[in-house]
Amino acid sequence: MKLCVVVLGLLLACGAASVQASVWQPSAGHTQIPLWPGKAPNLQAVPGPERADTNPTSLIGGKTVTAIRNVSQPTMTVYSPAGRNTGAAVVVFPGGGFEILAIDLEGTEVCDWLTAKGVTCIVVKYRVPGAPYDWHCDCRPRNLKPSVPSLQDAQRALRLVRSRARQWHVDPHKIGVLGFSAGGFLVAETSTLYKHRFYEPVDEADKESARPDFALAIYPGHLATDSNTMNGDIPVTGDTPPTFILQAEDDHVDGVHQAQVYYEALKKADVPTEMHLYAHGGHAFGLRPTSNPITHWPSLAETWLGTIGMIPTDGE
Template identity: 60%
Template sequence: MKFSVVALCMVVALAGEHAQAARWQPSPGHTQISIWPGTPPDDMPMPGPESSGIVQKNVGGRPWTYATNISVPTMTVYSPRRRNTGAAVLVLPGGGFEVLAIDLEGTEVCDWLTSRGITCVLLKYRVPSEPYDQKCDCRPDNLATSTRSLEDAQRTIGLMRLQARKLHIDPHEIGVLGFSAGGYLAAEISTRYKKRLYAPIDEADKQSARPDFAVLVYPGHLATGDKPGRLATGENGLNPNVPVTSDTPPTFLVQAENDNTDGVIQSLVYSAALRKAGAKVELHLYAEGGHAFGLRHTALPITDWPRLVEIWLHSIGMIQEK
């Protein structure tokens, strides 16, 4: 994965360009909950204190907020205010495993989901995460497991199932929705749910970590090559760290053909692997859209993708009136 949208975040480091604030906090009425009872597994020092900031380069006419140096991962629950379908979605913002686009691909997604009667759980997972480090030439193939973030995702889905009654959700209607690097994380949790990457801690880790469905928006890290026209020749293969099987949950993919950060080959390869394995998949490709547009609506047709997701969720039986 090239760094592009994430590179915009790194501009924050330039003196005087953007003001950094203290750590990100959700809107009033919502509380971040630590997902680990103690020190997270595979703990490592961060390059600085947790912080957030604003990237002034507009997306859909507005700037966006990032969070970084996250050593204490948290989940923030956003519940529907009126009707509740019982479905829930774990939202995984992107940011190249360096930062998290915490509003563009996080809170704004939760606003949409809750307006549709779906409980949203926003995961602020650990970043930066080795080996995805833009400060050095130590990510040669971009295919490595994002260990700490995957641990956080496995743990959170277990917590969601354990606390299903408290959260007013159906433990059999829990999905994941990830953007960019978060899309790769959604593929990882969709294919590597049988065994925790960490030693089990409590009852949450006895719950299944398998999502019931997955939505991947402009994902990265899924293809071993970047040759869109050569899918049929086998020159582009599937990242072996996402071992697709017939048990991989139903998956929705959306990407633009002019995505110069994570080429459209990412979705093409993953979709082909799902179909070959006999897993359910729906793929939507658009001529234009680029990368990192989130849910912000523009004149481009690709920004209507949330409506297509709603239709798809109905079609697979994951949105039902309760």
């Protein structure tokens, strides 16, 4: 699996003088909340200080992409609906091959969509780069292991959201996950490994469940082996939450087999599942408008969320 060849080719080419580097901050009125009260568990050295790079010459959907790298202090940022609040919440994992985080393309822009629909949105800035993943090699499809420390951050984020559900006007039984590419793999991990605690409890929040109530995996990666079998580190069972999967047939980064293998595993376990495959769309399109029909996927996701009872359906 040559994960994120396209995205990382765009976002990791940050040695050019045109790249603007800074420390990422959310928009005004939103504050990053540390995931951990002290140092994160299993903290590993990163290649340099955390920074956010925006290359004006690399565009997706006619816009630049901001890539966060060298995250050692994971956070989450909460975006609450300005109007009607459905009580549902979605924890978002941006993609980037466990090397960077496409924080706007696959993070804050998702919240623009969800909050407009009355859904609380939480963007997780999880730790990257993350062992054992190394985008420089083709080693990842073999002997894959849970993406600690990224999975630790993901589980912690879910527990924190549940612990603060009343404060944020969220229904603790309507908390889901959504992720793109590598973030889609985190969606699968949190959906199947929630009974396994990957860190020692640090406070009262860790008494909460880390199981998502629903999941959306958008052009997910790491789910299939070279032989097109299910990644053995993703133990799908009948308790895996209802899942929405989206991928393009011409995704040459993760490949359509990623979605197909996961879908088959979910169906075999009788998990309520909906998958949409489109002929064109490629990889790393996020929610940005294109001429491809796949660009309308958010409306499909909204309908699906209504059918599983997470948000009101039209007319309600």
